[in-house]
Amino acid sequence: MNKKISVGITGSIGSGKSEFTRLAEQYGFPVIKADDLSKEILAKNPEVKKQVIKRFGSEAYLNNQPNKKYLAQIVFSNPIKLRELERILHPLVIKEIEKQKKEIFKKHNILFVESALIYEADLEKLFDFVVLITAHRDIRLKRKLAQGMTEDDFIKREMNQIPDEEKRKRADFIFLNDGSLDELKTRFNLLLTLLSVKN
Numbered sequence: 001m002n003k004k005i006s007v008g009i010t011g012s013i014g015s016g017k018s019e020f021t022r023l024a025e026q027y028g029f030p031v032i033k034a035d036d037l038s039k040e041i042l043a044k045n046p047e048v049k050k051q052v053i054k055r056f057g058s059e060a061y062l063n064n065q066p067n068k069k070y071l072a073q074i075v076f077s078n079p080i081k082l083r084e085l086e087r088i089l090h091p092l093v094i095k096e097i098e099k100q101k102k103e104i105f106k107k108h109n110i111l112f113v114e115s116a117l118i119y120e121a122d123l124e125k126l127f128d129f130v131v132l133i134t135a136h137r138d139i140r141l142k143r144k145l146a147q148g149m150t151e152d153d154f155i156k157r158e159m160n161q162i163p164d165e166e167k168r169k170r171a172d173f174i175f176l177n178d179g180s181l182d183e184l185k186t187r188f189n190l191l192l193t194l195l196s197v198k199n
Contacts, residue, residue, distance in 0.1 A: 003109065004105045004109055004110075004111075005109065005110045005111070005128050005129070005195060005197070006101060006110075006111045006113065006126065006127045006128050006129075007110065007111070007112050007113070007127060007128065007129050007130075007131060007191075007195070008113050008114075008115060008118045008123065008124070008126065008127035008129070008130040008131065009021050009024075009112055009113065009114045009115070009130075009131050009133065010114075010115055010116060010117070010118040010119070010130060010131070010132055010133070010167070010171075011116070011132055011133035011134060011135075011167075011177075012116075012134070012135075012140060012158065012161050012163075012164055012167075013116070013140060013144060013154060013157050013158050013161065014135065014139070014140030014141060014142075014143040014144045014154070015133045015134055015135045015140055015177060016133050016135060016143070016177040016184060017114055017116065017133045018114065019177070019181065019184055020114075020131070020133050020175070020177070020184060020187075020188060021033065021112060021114040023184065023185055023188040024112040024188070027188075027192075029108070029110055029111070029112055030104045030108050030110075030111050030112070031111075031112045031113070031114065032097055032100055032101075032104075032111065032112070032113045032114070033113075033114045033115075034093055034097065034113060034114060034115035034116075034117070034121075034123070035114070035115065035116065037093050037096050037097065038089050038093050039066070041089055041092050041093065041096070042066045042089065043065060043066050045092065048088055048089065048092065049061060051088050052066075052071075052085070052088060055081075055084055055085075055088075056070075056071065056074060056081070056085075071085070072153075076153065076156040076157055076160060077156055079159075079160060082160055086117075086120075086121060090121045090122075093121070094121075094123065094126065097113060097123075097126055098126070101126075109197075110195070110197055113126070113127065116161070117161070118130055119162050119166070119167055119170060120160075120161065120162055124170070129172040129173065129195070130170070130171045130172050130173075131171065131172070131173045131174075131175065131191060132164070132167050132168065132171035132173070132174045132175070133175055133177050134164050134167075134168075134174060134175070134176055134177065135176065135177045135178050136178055139178050140154075141154055173191060173194065175187040175190075175191070
C-alpha cells in the first residue's frame with residue numbers, strides 16, 4: 001500500500017475516542033492529538049497568549065501558563081466565548097497538523113489524528129476518512145463521572161458538541177463503544193482490514 005491515508009478519530013465526550021487512538025499508538029502507528037497541539041499552542045505561542053489575554057482578561061494565564069480552570073469555566077458555559085477561543089486556536093492547530101502530516105508521510109503510509117471537534121472545527125478536509133466512536137449517553141456520563149468530572153461540566157461540554165446523530169451522517173466509519181476494551185480492539189482491527197492496512 002503506497003497510498004498515504006490520514007484518518008481522523010472523533011466522538012462525543014466520554015465515547016472512548018482516546019482509547020481507540022491509544023490502540024493505534026500501541027500498534028505503532030503515528031498519531032497526532034489535536035487537543036495536545038491546542039494546549040501547546042495556548043501555552044507557548046506568544047501571539048496567542050496576547051490575543052487570549054485581550055479577550056479573556058489577564059486571569060487567563062497564571063505564572064505564564066494557561067489558567068485552564070478559569071478558561072474552561074468561561075468558555076464551556078458561554079458558546080460565544082468558546083467560538084472566540086476556537087477562532088484563535090483552530091487555524092494554528094490545522095497548520096500544525098498539516099506540517100506534521102507532511103513529515104510523517106515521508107516515512108509512513110497511514111496517520112491517525114484524534115480530535116473531539118473534527119466537525120465543529122471544520123477539520124474534515126484534512127482527512128481521507130473520519131472514524132466516529134459512539135456510546136450511549138448514560139455510559140459516556142458514567143465514564144466521565146468515574147474520571148472525576150461533574151455532571152454539570154459533562155452537560156456543558158456536551159452542549160458545545162455537534163450531536164452524534166449529525167456526526168453519523170458525515171462519518172465514514174462508525175463504531176459503537178459500549179462494551180469492553182477487547183471489543184474496541186476488535187473494531188480497530190476491523191478498521192485496519194477495511195482500510196487494507198497491515199499491522
